[in-house]
Amino acid sequence: MTKSSFTQAIRSWMDVFMHRSMRGWGLFAKSTGLSMPQFSILMQLHHKGSCGVSDISERFDISNAAASQLVDKLVQNRFIKREEDPHDRRAKLLNLTDKGRTLIQQGIEDRYRWMDELAGRLTSEERAQVSEALNLMTRAAKELEAEPEQQLNKVLQGSTLNS
Amino acid sequence: MTKSSFTQAIRSWMDVFMHRSMRGWGLFAKSTGLSMPQFSILMQLHHKGSCGVSDISERFDISNAAASQLVDKLVQNRFIKREEDPHDRRAKLLNLTDKGRTLIQQGIEDRYRWMDELAGRLTSEERAQVSEALNLMTRAAKELEAEPEQQLNKVLQGSTLNS
C-alpha cells in the first residue's frame, strides 16, 4: 500500500464525513435552541467529563469572563451543574446534569443514525472490514489524544498559520 | 459480524473523530478571524460549489436576509464572489475566490495532518485495511448524499425531536 493511496482514501472520507457531521451538529444545536458556543461546552463536558471554568476558556480560546458567562447560562437552564471543588475552594467543578446528558446523547444518536444508514449499504463482509479498520483508528486516536496537550494544539490550530 | 459490534466500532470512532474535528475547525476558523457562520458558508461553497443566496439560507436554516448579510461580508473581504446568474437576473451565483479557496484548503490540510499522525501509528498492513474500509464508507456516503434532500434533512435534524 503506497502512502499516497492511503492518504487519498482518508481525505475523501474526511471531506464527506466532516462536512456532514458539522452540518448535522449545527442544525441539531439550532433545534435545541442553544447557541453553538453553549452547545460546544456541553459537548466538551460530555467528551472530557468534569472540568473547571478556565478549562473551558482554554479549550475554546476565549477569555475567562466569556467562559464564565456561557457556563452561567447553561447552569441557569439546568444543562450543567456548577459545584465548588472540595480540594480547592476557588475552583468550580462543572458537570452535565441529566438534562444536559440526555440532550447531547440525543444529538449523538442522530449522528449515529446517518452512519447506520451508511452501514445498511454495505454487505456483512464489508461491515466487518470497516469495523476492524475503525477500531484500529480509534485506538490510534486515543493514543494520540493521551499525549501532551501542547503538541495537540499545534496540530489542531494549524502550525502553518502560526509559523 | 454482529450488527452490534459493528455499531460499537462505528460509534467509538465517531465520538473521537467528531469531537476532534469540531474542535479543530472551531479553532481554525477563529485563527482566520472569520466567525463560525461565515466560515461555514465558505465550507459549504467548497463542498457543494456554486449556489445562490437562498441556498445558503435553506442550508443553515436562517432567513434570506441573514444569509444575504453574511454573504455580503464575505464578498467585501474577497473570500467569495457574487455574480449575476445569466439565466435568471434575479439570482446570484456565489463562488469561492482564490483567496477563499486557499483558506479552506489550508483548514482541510490542517485537519488531514491529524489523520496523517494517526496513520503514522499504524503498520503498513493496517493502513491498507483502513484505506479499503474508508473507500467503502466514502462510496456509501456519496450514494446516500445523492438521494432526495428532504430525507437527508430529516436524518440530520434528528427526527426524534421533531416527531
Add this chain to the structure above:
DNA sequence: CTTTTTAGTTAAGTATACTTAACCATAAAT
C-alpha cells in the same frame, strides 16, 4: 504573616448574527 498567583465573577461596552418588515427587480402564471 505578607505577597503574589490562581480561579472565578461582575459590569460596561463592542461586534456579530439574527430577526421582521419594507422594498426592488425579474420571472412565471393567469
Add this chain to the structure above:
DNA sequence: ATTTATGGTTAAGTATACTTAACTAAAAAG
C-alpha cells in the same frame, strides 16, 4: 397585460458572544 411568486437587498431593532477592567476569595510562595 396584469398578477403573483421568487431571489435578493436594506433598515431597524434584538440577542448573544465576546472583550477589558475591576473585583472577591482562596491557595501558594516568600
